[in-house]
Amino acid sequence: MRKEKNMGLFDIIGPVMIGPSSSHTAGAARIGLAARRILGEPVKKAKITLYGSFAKTGRGHGTDRALVAGLMGCTPDDTRIRDSIHLAEEQGISIQFAFSDEDMGHPNVAKIEETGISGKSVTVVGRSLGGGRILITSIDGYDVEITGEExxxxxxxxxxxxxxxxxxxxxxxxxxxxxxxxxxxxxxxxxxxxxxxxxxxxxxxxxxxxxxxxxxxxxxxxxxxx
The missing domain is CATH 3.30.70.260 (ACT domain)
Structure with a gap:
C-alpha cells in the first residue's frame, strides 16, 4: 500500500495558484508539469485520460485546462492556465481527452500519454492529493512514487x-x-x-x-x- 504524507499547515492554507480548486486545478497543473519534465522536451501531442472525480467534475474545476497548461510548462500560479487549451491549439499541440470509469484507487487520477517534438513518447500516471500536492505513481508502466517535494x-x-x-x-x-x-x-x-x-x-x-x-x-x- 502506498504511504502518503500527512498534510501540514501550509498544505491546509493551500498553494499559490490559479483557482478554483487546489486538487482539481493546482494539483492537475503540477501533474502536467511533472509529465513534461519526465518527457524532457516540449510536448507535441498528448492523450489525457481522466478518472474518478477528475472525470466527473474536473472540467468544471478547470482540470483539463490545468493539465494542458502543465504540459506546456506552466506552474499552478500561471495565468495562462485559463486559456491553455486555446494556446495549445495555436502552438500546434494536439490534445485528446478521454474519460474512464475504471477504479484507479484514488478519486483524482490522470494518465498522460505524451509525445515530444523529437518523437520520444512516455506515459505518466499521477494523482492529486489535495492542497496542490501530487504523487506520480507510474512511468511507462513502472510503479513509482514521486511527490516532487524532493x-x-x-x-x-x-x-x-x-x-x-x-x-x-x-x-x-x-x-x-x-x-x-x-x-x-x-x-x-x-x-x-x-x-x-x-x-x-x-x-x-x-x-x-x-x-x-x-x-x-x-x-x-x-x-x-x-
Missing amino acids: YSFLTRHHDVPGIVADVTAVFAKEHINITTMRLFLRNKNDEAVMIIHTDRHISKALCEEIKNTNSNIISTLSLDLI
Whole structure:
C-alpha cells in the first residue's frame, strides 16, 4: 500500500495558484508539469485520460485546462492556465481527452500519454492529493512514487548486480547526500527503475556521467518539481 504524507499547515492554507480548486486545478497543473519534465522536451501531442472525480467534475474545476497548461510548462500560479487549451491549439499541440470509469484507487487520477517534438513518447500516471500536492505513481508502466517535494534522480536499467554501487559511487564522489532510495522491478532479470531522492539538483552532465558508468543503465533523468 502506498504511504502518503500527512498534510501540514501550509498544505491546509493551500498553494499559490490559479483557482478554483487546489486538487482539481493546482494539483492537475503540477501533474502536467511533472509529465513534461519526465518527457524532457516540449510536448507535441498528448492523450489525457481522466478518472474518478477528475472525470466527473474536473472540467468544471478547470482540470483539463490545468493539465494542458502543465504540459506546456506552466506552474499552478500561471495565468495562462485559463486559456491553455486555446494556446495549445495555436502552438500546434494536439490534445485528446478521454474519460474512464475504471477504479484507479484514488478519486483524482490522470494518465498522460505524451509525445515530444523529437518523437520520444512516455506515459505518466499521477494523482492529486489535495492542497496542490501530487504523487506520480507510474512511468511507462513502472510503479513509482514521486511527490516532487524532493530532488529526484531516476535510472532505467537492466536488473543486474552492480547498478546501485556504480550510481552511489558517483554520488559519493560528488558529495551528494541521498535522502531515500527505492527500486521498482517488473520481473526478475527484467528492466528496473531506481529512484533516488537527494539534497540537491543533479545536473544533466552528471546524469550523463552516471549513465556512462555502466552499460546496463538505459537512461537517467533528473526531475526537479520543487
